[in-house]
Amino acid sequence: MPNIFLKDEALAKSPAIVGFEIANFIKASGKSRVSIFDVVNHFKRKPWFSSNSFFYGITFLYAVGLIEFDEPYLVAPDAN
Known part of the structure; x- marks a missing residue:
């Protein structure tokens, strides 16, 4: 299994x-x-942006429970 964090x-x-x-x-x-x-529109010109980095970033947020998905929305239950 490939590592999600690479040195x-x-x-x-x-x-x-x-x-x-x-x-x-x-x-x-x-x-x-x-x-x-x-x-995506906001971040697409950032130097770090790629489809993989964005996908792993939202996957990380989902895994730690900070966002949920309600297609096509990202939902932050505790946005305050």
């Missing part, structure tokens, strides 16, 4: 850091429910 990977692309950026964006939006398309 040769840039720290800014790690799932925890990307998840933090996504969680901050959701919190700053002031809503508990944000379209995944809006999130």
